[in-house]
Amino acid sequence: xxxxxxxxxxxxxxxxxxxxxxxxxxxxxxxxxxxxxxxxxxxxxxxxxxxxxxxxxxxxxxxxxxxxxxxxxxxxxxxxxxxxxxxxxxxxxxxxxxxxxxxxxxxxxxxxxxxxxxxxxxxxxxxxxxxxxxxxxxxxxxxxxxxxxxxxxxxxxxxxxxxxxxxxxxxxxxxxxxxxxxxxxxxxxxxxxxxxxxxxxxxxxxxxxxxxxxxxxxxxxxxxxxxxxxxxxxxxxxxxxxxxxxxxxxxxxxxxxxxxxxxxxxxxxxxxxxxxxxxxxxxxxxxxxxxxxxxxxxxxxxxxxxxxxxxxxxxxxxxxxxxxxxxxxxxxxxxxxxxxxxxxxxxxxxxxxxxxxxxxxxxxxxxxxxxxxxxxxxxxxxxxxxxxxxxxxxxxxxxxxxxxxxxxxxxxxxxxxxxxxxxxxxxxxxxxxxxxxxxxxxxxxxxxxxxxxxxxxxxxxxxxxxxxxxxxxxxxxxxxxxxxxxxxxxxxxxxxxxxxxxxxxxxxxxxxxxxxxxxxxxxxxxxxxxxxxxxxxxxxxxxxxxxxxxxxxxxxxxxxxxxxxxxxxxxxxxxxxxxxxxxxxxxxxxxxxxxxxxxxxxxxxxxxxxxxxxxxxxxxxxxxxxxxxxxxx
Amino acid sequence: xxxxxxxxxxxxxxxxxxxxxxxxxxxxxxxxxxxxxxxxxxxxxxxxxxxxxxxxxxxxxxxxxxxxxxxxxxxxxxxxxxxxxxxxxxxxxxxxxxxxxxxxxxxxxxxxxxxxxxxxxxxxxxxxxxxxxxxxxxxxxxxxxxxxxxxxxxxxxxxxxxxxxxxxxxxxxxxxxxxxxxxxxxxxxxxxxxxxxxxxxxxxxxxxxxxxxxxxxxxxxxxxxxxxxxxxxxxxxxxxxxxxxxxxxxxxxxxxxxxxxxxxxxxxxxxxxxxxxxxxxxxxxxxxxxxxxxxxxxxxxxxxxxxxxxxxxxxxxxxxxxxxxxxxxxxxxxxxxxxxxxxxxxxxxxxxxxxxxxxxx
Numbered sequence: 001x002x003x004x005x006x007x008x009x010x011x012x013x014x015x016x017x018x019x020x021x022x023x024x025x026x027x028x029x030x031x032x033x034x035x036x037x038x039x040x041x042x043x044x045x046x047x048x049x050x051x052x053x054x055x056x057x058x059x060x061x062x063x064x065x066x067x068x069x070x071x072x073x074x075x076x077x078x079x080x081x082x083x084x085x086x087x088x089x090x091x092x093x094x095x096x097x098x099x100x101x102x103x104x105x106x107x108x109x110x111x112x113x114x115x116x117x118x119x120x121x122x123x124x125x126x127x128x129x130x131x132x133x134x135x136x137x138x139x140x141x142x143x144x145x146x147x148x149x150x151x152x153x154x155x156x157x158x159x160x161x162x163x164x165x166x167x168x169x170x171x172x173x174x175x176x177x178x179x180x181x182x183x184x185x186x187x188x189x190x191x192x193x194x195x196x197x198x199x200x201x202x203x204x205x206x207x208x209x210x211x212x213x214x215x216x217x218x219x220x221x222x223x224x225x226x227x228x229x230x231x232x233x234x235x236x237x238x239x240x241x242x243x244x245x246x247x248x249x250x251x252x253x254x255x256x257x258x259x260x261x262x263x264x265x266x267x268x269x270x271x272x273x274x275x276x277x278x279x280x281x282x283x284x285x286x287x288x289x290x291x292x293x294x295x296x297x298x299x300x301x302x303x304x305x306x307x308x309x310x311x312x313x314x315x316x317x318x319x320x321x322x323x324x325x326x327x328x329x330x331x332x333x334x335x336x337x338x339x340x341x342x343x344x345x346x347x348x349x350x351x352x353x354x355x356x357x358x359x360x361x362x363x364x365x366x367x368x369x370x371x372x373x374x375x376x377x378x379x380x381x382x383x384x385x386x387x388x389x390x391x392x393x394x395x396x397x398x399x400x401x402x403x404x405x406x407x408x409x410x411x412x413x414x415x416x417x418x419x420x421x422x423x424x425x426x427x428x429x430x431x432x433x434x435x436x437x438x439x440x441x442x443x444x445x446x447x448x449x450x451x452x453x454x455x456x457x458x459x460x461x462x463x464x465x466x467x468x469x470x471x472x473x474x475x476x477x478x479x480x481x482x483x484x485x486x487x488x489x490x491x492x493x494x495x496x497x498x499x500x501x502x503x504x505x506x507x508x509x510x511x512x513x514x515x516x517x518x519x520x521x522x523x524x525x526x527x528x529x530x531x532x533x534x535x536x537x538x539x540x541x542x543x544x545x546x547x548x549x550x551x552x553x554x555x556x557x558x559x560x561x562x563x564x565x566x567x568x569x570x571x572x573x574x575x576x577x578x579x580x581x582x583x584x585x586x587x588x589x590x591x592x593x594x595x596x597x598x599x600x601x602x603x604x605x606x607x608x609x610x611x612x613x614x615x616x617x618x619x620x621x622x623x624x625x626x627x628x629x630x631x632x633x
Numbered sequence: 634x635x636x637x638x639x640x641x642x643x644x645x646x647x648x649x650x651x652x653x654x655x656x657x658x659x660x661x662x663x664x665x666x667x668x669x670x671x672x673x674x675x676x677x678x679x680x681x682x683x684x685x686x687x688x689x690x691x692x693x694x695x696x697x698x699x700x701x702x703x704x705x706x707x708x709x710x711x712x713x714x715x716x717x718x719x720x721x722x723x724x725x726x727x728x729x730x731x732x733x734x735x736x737x738x739x740x741x742x743x744x745x746x747x748x749x750x751x752x753x754x755x756x757x758x759x760x761x762x763x764x765x766x767x768x769x770x771x772x773x774x775x776x777x778x779x780x781x782x783x784x785x786x787x788x789x790x791x792x793x794x795x796x797x798x799x800x801x802x803x804x805x806x807x808x809x810x811x812x813x814x815x816x817x818x819x820x821x822x823x824x825x826x827x828x829x830x831x832x833x834x835x836x837x838x839x840x841x842x843x844x845x846x847x848x849x850x851x852x853x854x855x856x857x858x859x860x861x862x863x864x865x866x867x868x869x870x871x872x873x874x875x876x877x878x879x880x881x882x883x884x885x886x887x888x889x890x891x892x893x894x895x896x897x898x899x900x901x902x903x904x905x906x907x908x909x910x911x912x913x914x915x916x917x918x919x920x921x922x923x924x925x926x927x928x929x930x931x932x933x934x935x936x937x938x939x940x941x942x943x944x945x946x947x948x949x950x951x952x953x954x955x956x957x958x959x960x961x962x963x964x965x966x967x968x969x970x971x972x973x974x975x976x977x978x979x980x981x982x983x984x985x986x987x988x989x990x991x992x993x994x
């Protein structure tokens with residue numbers, strides 16, 4: 001062991017003024033400091049030879065759970081996230097990654113080897129956050145045990161000299177020391193302080209919820225990580241492009257993209273079916289926001305199980321359809337021109353819509369390919385551009401609006417081998433022109449119903465019109481609700497730990513040589529993040545004085561025979577026998593003391609002096625240059 | 634929903650007036666520094682007590698000095714005179730009220746009063762500009778960059794006013810209004826976007842929750858970052874003077890509270906801002922789940938809000954760690970704010986993602 005405990009380091013930075021000189025620090029005795037991370041072990045490397053394997057492990061553990069390591073890991077986490085926002089990511093936009101490969105052919109493979117196109121699933125990223133969460137667990141769990149321990153323990157003894165505390169006040173009362181302490185204890189107990197009463201002193205502590213909130217926050221972060229993990233293991237994500245009039249079933253083969261969690265098997269998928277019955281996009285038709293979308297409405301008919309009742313849902317952005325705990329989202333849309341292709345043999349080799357992908361979001365200029373593998377004698381392929389609202393811009397045809405005001409398609413035709421039987425997976429949106437020969441036709445914008453004849457008797461293609469398609473995201477995430485709950489708990493813990501301060505106050509009452517009692521009152525906030533302990537202490541001082549003065553008056557009235565009922569409402573509620581007028585010994589003692597010393601003039605002077613002293617104390621409380629209260633978060 | 638252009642024009646006029654008022658307020662705050670005889674510090678003392686600041690904690694003599702006053706010889710005798718208890722109670726009350734408000738909450742001196750008055754008038758116009766903009770569009774008026782900057786600068790000024798009154802941080806007026814005026818100037822000229830409707834992705838009640846939380850957090854963070862900048866400069870100047878070197882800015886800091894108080898003020902703004910930011914990120918995640926089908930997808934905006942959150946968390950931890958608090962924590966604070974600003978501006982300008990509806994192209 002190195003001998004420097006976590007407590008020592010923190011205490012060096014934050015003098016624990018409340019710890020009485022004679023009391024050894026018993027592991028922080030339940031104060032926040034005891035469980036805090038250290039700024040970093042300052043002992044350096046353990047000496048080889050002196051430490052066994054256990055020593056080394058302990059040293060590593062201590063390094064890992066130190067605050068300095070946590071800070072560095074947080075920093076690394078932040079830095080490691082940056083490339084994920086700057087470089088294209090596989091999980092977000094695979095097409096952009098492909099494009100990056102084309103633009104930087106030599107750099108891209110290097111970046112790929114470093115997982116920089118998949119940062120948030122990279123082993124080094126996982127290493128950082130797993131280390132961080134291990135560090136966090138190593139810090140938080142012992143603190144949680146300590147908090148439970150400290151909740152069982154009593155607050156520490158009152159220090160001998162309360163004037164040394166960050167906030168303190170002294171005043172005189174003519175109650176006996178015991179009566180003064182009794183009523184002080186009562187006042188503090190009513191304000192829900194935890195009390196520890198000793199000979200001539202009362203210690204009180206409050207605000208344990210602060211540490212609880214802090215722990216809750218950190219534990220909830222761990223829970224959040226687990227929830228994300230649960231979603232990744234038992235959840236799945238899928239995409240499906242759906243043309244109006246078509247439908248699909250939620251099975252892996254019928255989905256375009258399917259990312260199952262580690263423990264998801266195809267039979268686990270919820271067996272719903274969805275048909276897209278309509279799609280309508282509305283755009284701004286004039287003004288500065290021209291072309292901007294206003295609404296997307298996708299009408300769909302769905303069944304939760306095959307053979308179940310069919311229901312209708314109008315799917316819009318921000319309003320997903322939820323079937324069987326699976327959410328279906330509208331995430332994209334586009335046009336699917338409808339083509340009829342007749343091959344060289346005069347047979348209809350293709351008749352149907354082909355989804356084109358928007359290449360220009362504001363005007364929905366879209367590109368796509370038509371592959372006709374069944375065409376004879378050659379396979380046919382077409383690459384086309386679809387313009388929803390074609391206008392002639394100085395000889396160049398462009399789309400001027402995303403809505404279908406003047407839809408046109410222009411095509412480039414190929415014949416030959418599409419390469420679809422080569423065994424290589426092929427994108428349906430690109431044409432592999434390796435085995436293809438471009439046909440010499442002059443591209444012209446076809447409007448609905450127009451036909452392009454292919455040269456050399458290869459056949460013809462007719463543009464029949466267009467359909468619209470939507471792309472749906474289908475997600476099932478069983479970790480979602482736990483993640484939400486973790487998030488809410490984390491936030492609640494954070495707010496608790498920021499709002500509540502842990503503070504201790506101490507009261508000492510000493511009988512003066514000539515019968516009066518000197519009450520000293522001191523306090524400190526162990527954690528006063530949001531500030532305000534000074535005001536609370538001033539308020540407590542005021543209440544305590546008022547309580548003592550009130551009791552002293554009662555005592556005098558009893559002694560004078562003028563008392564009828566206790567003046568203090570709190571007193572009645574509490575019914576503390578030792579200080580009530582009905583309790584003869586204490587009152588008699590107090591009355592005796594007062595009558596023995598009774599002297600009107602001196603009393604008035606004393607009261608004035610006391611008032612002055614209190615005012616000084618209050619001013620001191622309010623003046624930051626005179627007082628400090630150690631704080632730690 | 635058609636845009637009410639009359640209201641939209643009114644909003645533009647109001648925002649322009651706001652900028653002018655803020656600029657005038659800045660002049661007044663500067664005049665206060667230049668001409669006022671009093672030290673602003675005197676008015677600051679009460680609320681912003683630097684409890685826990687390492688500098689002061691390391692000065693036991695201050696504590697002892699304070700203690701010495703109120704541990705004056707205890708009053709020896711009290712007696713049962715009828716007048717005494719009420720006198721005592723009165724003293725107690727006086728003590729209580731003195732503890733709460735040793736100095737007036739309100740600004741003193743001609744220039745400070747005028748500057749504060751202009752700031753308050755300006756913020757009323759600013760709020761009116763935001764309100765009329767929202768009414769003209771029939772929606773929450775934070776749907777693009779122009780509106781967003783208008784909103785969070787307004788929040789920053791509201792934070793300034795609150796801090797001025799609660800913590801008597803009137804000395805912050807000049808320094809907070811400076812970036813606000815600058816940002817609003819750019820906003821009105823370069824970034825200006827005419828009033829309009831929202832794209833479908835933004836048509837959700839979550840915009841009122843998520844973006845509002847972000848606006849509040851950014852307003853608080855702006856204030857905190859300005860205070861921290863002052864803290865670092867003042868701290869540097871103080872250390873140079875202590876080392877016997879010259880400091881060009883020493884004259885400025887005479888008008889400001891000691892660095893420890895600045896440090897604490899900036900810390901407080903983060904204490905308020907961090908949970909709000911956390912809430913904003915969470916609300917954003919819930920909204921993302923409604924709109925895009927996942928609550929977290931490492932979209933550039935999400936990534937940078939995460940980075941911002943992590944670096945602010947670093948600041949909070951650094952401030953509680955021996956050897957890191959003070960200057961180092963201050964630098965981390967500024968780094969966090971840099972991440973925030975990159976997220977607000979840089980991500981919109983340079984990185985395409987799902988959050989690209991800033992209306993800037």
